[in-house]
Amino acid sequence: MNEIALMLGIFAVTSVVSYALISRVPQRLHTPLMSFTNAISAVTVLGALLLFSPATSAVGFAPRPTAIEIGLGAAAIVLGAFNLVGGFAVTDRMTGMFKR
Amino acid sequence: MTSWQELLIDLAVIAIFVGGIAQFRTPIGARRGNLTAALAFAIALALLVYRNTIGDTAVVVVAFLLGGGVGYVVSARVDMTRIPALVAFQNGAGGGAACLVSFVELTREGAELAAVNQVFGYVGLVVGGATLAGSIVAGGKLAGWFRQRPTALPAHNLLLFVLLAGGAALAVLAGPAGESAATLPVAGVAAASLALGALFAVRVGGADMPVLISFLNTFSGLAAAFVGVALGNQMLIAAGAMVGSSGFILTMVMARAMNRRVGSILVGSQLAEGAPVAPAESEPAADPSPAQAAENAPAPVFDDPAVRARRALAGATSVIIVPGYGMAVAQAQGEVATLASKLEAGGKLVRFAVHPVAGRMPGHMHVLLAEAEVEYDKLFEMDDINDDFATTDVAIIVGACDVVNPAAITVEGTPISGMPILRAHEAGAVIVCNLDEKPGYSGVPNPLYDDPDTILMLGDAKETVPQLWGRNGG
Known part of the structure; x- marks a missing residue:
């Protein structure tokens, strides 16, 4: 249960801090902000990678992932990587276009 | 599971992420912030590979290069007028990844998930699936694949409720806590969540899109956070929380700029009030200057x-x-x-x-x-x-x-x-x-x-x- 408390704490603190920071982002940066946070939400790709790691399984001897699990896990990685790389790349492109 | 040192390192990486957001004040800062967060991500990825043995390396690497490559090429070439559609699709991809990860985690053979993790696994599955389908519909509307006008089915709200309740019932059916869930009912939950997201998005039209996109942005963040709880991974939780906050703020900003409540925009109440959507139906009462018209x-x-x-x-x-x-x-x-x-x-x-x-x-x-x-x-x-x-x-x-x-x-x-x-x-x-x-x-x-x-x-x-x-x- 300690772990759950820790996780909730991390969720709460990060939410509050990001809320405070993001409230002050000017309107002109809203589109890059959205593609930027979009890229961050691709952290699920880390979760997808963990699917390929037997260590996450609670039982001592994790069975090898089945073909279906591998397929779905790979699909998750493809989607996550698309979101991740694409999100950072397009944000970089957009923010680079702004000229004073 | 998590030792002190590992936790400290994780918190440090999360702090770098937050530092990236903090730089979103000026365009130059935003560009730096974006690179900062990309760096934090690279560290997180390296840590994960260092701490865990990843099997099926070939599959993993190929999948990553494929998704990342397509993502990069599309982003580098996309026309700026198409950005809203691209952002919607990227958002959907994130939701889809969350949905798939939850699915595998829930149904994985021989898995022993604590009740809490299982519950969050389901929530991640549903929120991720709804984000995927909703974003595809939103992106399709923005890319001009479907008409942008809102589409409401008869008993739309009832349908949404039935899908939600049906999904919950299937989740209960799928198996007790502590065991891996049966695949078929979980697939049913996933299907219900997809239908839910699509139905939700078809009802929002044209100029209300900024609210829908922001809202889906919130959802993709929450999906990541829920998956993070299911997997016990702080990085996912923190990143999801950041995205959730950002999406929430943008949703509110957009709704305020329209002087409308978020809820009424998302349930398409403007439509329900019989407001003219097509020009042909415009009410004469809306003409403010009869004198001028005369x-x-x-x-x-x-x-x-x-x-x-x-x-x-x-x-x-x-x-x-x-x-x-x-x-x-x-x-x-x-x-x-x-x-x-x-x-x-x-x-x-x-x-x-x-x-x-x-x-x-x-x-x-x-x-x-x-x-x-x-x-x-x-x-x-x-x-x-x-x-x-x-x-x-x-x-x-x-x-x-x-x-x-x-x-x-x-x-x-x-x-x-x-x-x-x-x-x-x-x-x-x-x-x-x-x-x-x-x-x-x-x-x-x-x-x-x-x-x-x-x-x-x-x-x-x-x-x-x-x-x-x-x-x-x-």
Whole structure:
């Protein structure tokens, strides 16, 4: 249960801090902000990678992932990587276009 | 599981992520912040690979390169007018990944998930699936695959409720806590969540898209956070929380700029109230100036509007340009930027006024004009420039309707009544470069068009805007 408390704490603190920071982002940066946070939400790709790691399984001897699990896990990685790389790349492109 | 050192390192990486967000104040800072977060991500990825043995390396690497490669190429080549659709699709991909990860985690053979993890696994599955389907619908609408008008089914709300309840029932059926769930019922839950997201998004139309996209953005963050709880991974939780906050803020900003409640936008209540959506159905009551309409004898036709417009501009010392979604559709941002620099070369003060909901996503106009190389300190937010219209000689509206519709102030009971607008009508003269005189998305006719002092340059803005500086105009 300690772990759950820790996780909730991390969720709460990060939410509050990001809320405070993001409230002050000017309107002109809203589109890059959205593609930027979009890229961050691709952290699920880390979760997808963990699917390929037997260590996450609670039982001592994790069975090898089945073909279906591998397929779905790979699909998750493809989607996550698309979101991740694409999100950072397009944000970089957009923010680079702004000229004073 | 998590040792002290590992936790500290994780928190440090999370702090770098937050540091990236903190730099989103100026465009230069935003670019640095983006790279900062990308670096944090690379560290997180390296840590994960270092701490865990990843099997099936070939599959993992190929999948990563494939997704990342396609993502990079699309992002590098996409046209800035297509950004809202791209962001929607990227968002959907994130949701899809969350959905798949939850699915495998729940059904994995021999898995022993604690009840808490299992519950969050289901929540991640549903939220991720709904985000995926909702984003595909939203992206499809924005890319022009489906019509942008809202589509409501009979008993739409009931249907949403049935899907939600059915999904929950299936989740219970799937198996008790502590065991891996049966695949079929979990697949049913996933299917229900997809249907839920799609149904939710079809009901939101055109100009309400900025709210829907922001809302889906929130959801993709929450999905990541829920998956993080299911997997016991702090990085996912923290990142999800950041994205959730950001999406929430943007949703609120957009709704406030329309003077509407988020809930009513997302359940399409505007439609339910029978507000005119198609121009043909527009209510006569929405016309604020019967007197004006009465004497609506054809406005002075002896002059070509382009000639009148050029004459108005020639005598002006200050000009405010109001861009709208129509500018994006016509891809006229380059012409608008040229117009601005020509007017400036003539010694005029030229500024841009951008309504928060102009376009199809938050900040859409700023990105388009940045691409066209308009300096960003010429772009002003509504509250900073609205009082200046009254002292400005000419306002040029390019592809905007609802956000400059004075009926929002003068008429009660329309869908846009009370919505803050850019008061372009207060300028000395108004030039309108819109495609036609039809009402905007709200369906409320714009009395500005009937004003004899308004110079209407109807047609494709790519053609009409250049006429303002003399090309094609004679």
